[in-house]
Amino acid sequence: MVSKYLHQRGYWAVEKAIEIHNLTKRYKDVCAVENLNLSIENGEIFGFLGPNGAGKTTTIRALTGLAKPTSGSVSVCGFNVASEPEKVKRVIGVVQQHFTFDLDLNLRENMELHARLHHIPKNIRRQRIDELLEFVSLTKQSERLVEDLSGGMKKAAMIARALLHQPKIIFLDEPTVGLDVQIRRRMWDLIRKLSRSGTTIFLTTHYIEEAEALCSRVGIVNQGHLIALGSPSELRGQVGLATVEMLVGGEYTRYEHFVDRQEALAYMQCLPSDVKAVVRDSSLEDVFVKLTGKKVEADGDA
Amino acid sequence: MLETLQDIGTVVWVDLRFLRRNLTKTMALTLIAPVLYLLAFGYGLGRGTLVEGYSYLDFVIPGIIALTAMTTAFNTSGLKLHVDRLFYKCFDETLMAPVSPFSIIVGKALIGVVRGLMSSAAILAVALAFSPLPTMNLLFPLSLVLTCFAFSFLGVIVALLAKTHQDMTLFMSLVILPMSFLSGTFFSLSQVPDALIAVLYASPLTHACLCLRASALGQPFPWLSLAVLMLFGAAFFGLCFVALKKAIR
Ligand SMILES: Nc1ncnc2c1ncn2[C@@H]1O[C@H](COP(=O)(O)OP(=O)(O)OP(=O)(O)O)[C@@H](O)[C@H]1O
Numbered sequence A: 001m002v003s004k005y006l007h008q009r010g011y012w013a014v015e016k017a018i019e020i021h022n023l024t025k026r027y028k029d030v031c032a033v034e035n036l037n038l039s040i041e042n043g044e045i046f047g048f049l050g051p052n053g054a055g056k057t058t059t060i061r062a063l064t065g066l067a068k069p070t071s072g073s074v075s076v077c078g079f080n081v082a083s084e085p086e087k088v089k090r091v092i093g094v095v096q097q098h099f100t101f102d103l104d105l106n107l108r109e110n111m112e113l114h115a116r117l118h119h120i121p122k123n124i125r126r127q128r129i130d131e132l133l134e135f136v137s138l139t140k141q142s143e144r145l146v147e148d149l150s151g152g153m154k155k156a157a158m159i160a161r162a163l164l165h166q167p168k169i170i171f172l173d174e175p176t177v178g179l180d181v182q183i184r185r186r187m188w189d190l191i192r193k194l195s196r197s198g199t200t201i202f203l204t205t206h207y208i209e210e211a212e213a214l215c216s217r218v219g220i221v222n223q224g225h226l227i228a229l230g231s232p233s234e235l236r237g238q239v240g241l242a243t244v245e246m247l248v249g250g251e252y253t254r255y256e257h258f259v260d261r262q263e264a265l266a267y268m269q270c271l272p273s274d275v276k277a278v279v280r281d282s283s284l285e286d287v288f289v290k291l292t293g294k295k296v297e298a299d300g301d302a
Numbered sequence B: 001m002l003e004t005l006q007d008i009g010t011v012v013w014v015d016l017r018f019l020r021r022n023l024t025k026t027m028a029l030t031l032i033a034p035v036l037y038l039l040a041f042g043y044g045l046g047r048g049t050l051v052e053g054y055s056y057l058d059f060v061i062p063g064i065i066a067l068t069a070m071t072t073a074f075n076t077s078g079l080k081l082h083v084d085r086l087f088y089k090c091f092d093e094t095l096m097a098p099v100s101p102f103s104i105i106v107g108k109a110l111i112g113v114v115r116g117l118m119s120s121a122a123i124l125a126v127a128l129a130f131s132p133l134p135t136m137n138l139l140f141p142l143s144l145v146l147t148c149f150a151f152s153f154l155g156v157i158v159a160l161l162a163k164t165h166q167d168m169t170l171f172m173s174l175v176i177l178p179m180s181f182l183s184g185t186f187f188s189l190s191q192v193p194d195a196l197i198a199v200l201y202a203s204p205l206t207h208a209c210l211c212l213r214a215s216a217l218g219q220p221f222p223w224l225s226l227a228v229l230m231l232f233g234a235a236f237f238g239l240c241f242v243a244l245k246k247a248i249r
């Protein structure tokens, strides 16, 4: 009886962390996102993949209130981004693809500005800033102008800043571009830790192995359309679990995908002798390449 | 309410930090033009000339103060927001923070007001060394603050709507510059042909000048002009909200 009542009032309905309903975003001549539908559970690490210009950043901008959808609706934590922007802003943390520092200020001042904007009480502000700067190894740089930091340091600082107000949902738009291996691994651990404690993570990346390592589910977009959705292993299953990689004429590489190793090996038997071929497990990258029809650069940059 | 005040404080805090770090440079920059005006128009050109029964220097000082208040307020809040938005892109962070549009707009305009007042005060100090103004009552600072607010809001509007840095410069050359000369800053409105007078009265700076001049020289105070100035300020303030909505594309 009581539970039914609560349910009707929406108290027990567990809100999705992110809900995207028929999102379309058109700029003058391009359609950046077209009819996108997606919902993301609380605590999920969701990987949003796609080639350059696919519409990943645009989607994040719509979700964070920086871009107005042409049509469709988006909600975060059950709050509609268009009608309840301030409630949404209270729960999100965002690392944009590009740097968004006030370059007239030093690093600590930038952090402090963020902390103030998010109403972090004065008595814990400083401590939390120090902790996060320590975490990304930027304690020594804290009094330097952001302008004078290296690219990777800036990126790390972006992440540290986005975590200051302990958001429930974090948007990371290519967060690990330019980070050295040490910090990148620490970031991965951090992302997993955040997820375990219930934080939802919406991540875009061109490092497919990063998505494979972190994400419980990935979506692949191409030219504004969602073309695949599922866990990395589900998607691998869709193209075939085994891949034959062939070097044809010593010049270009071809890939063929098979349901399992046996079929792959059978195929290799039939290849002409001048083709060098190896069989290996399919990776998420194979899925990506097959579906988007492009090879992603292993070291693609921002 | 308290949170709103806090947020306004936060938004202006950044800009104040920068201002404090570059205080001498900033002051030098804002003083150059008005001191030149003062020397050229007031001292050089205007010696011995009487306008409306006052020495030209006395007449022109309030005009130069109005002019300084306008350009400093507009440039400061406009340019800073413009850079924040289009070049540093840190304005995105403000937009994504749980801060009301009201706090953002007032906070972003305040730096213009602060600097407008600082520069005006500096000019006033310089000017008083040249020539003591006959009277000066409380209506003077009131009109000055109002002028600063109005043009600060105007700066915020333009910065929010500008798509490239040229838009900003274009507005300055097409609107601010003509306004600075065509608003009774350097001459008396009685010297202007009737056809042009309507144009002059459409400029908020004209009303700022009239208010400042009257209160500095002890003339009867033009309350109507004060009301018009307030109206301009309120309109610019309102348009800031529209512009902020438009800035989210
Ligand atoms: N402000 C804008 N005005 C016009 N077109 C835009 C704007 N922002 C994005 N676009 C266009 O929308 C499309 C999607 O861009 P978006 O930045 O979302 O891609 P992305 O998936 O993030 O790519 P990348 O991997 O390179 O970051 C592109 O064709 C881009 O040119």
Ligand SMILES: [Mg+2]
Pocket: A056, A057, A058, A097, A173
């Ligand atoms: Mg992008």
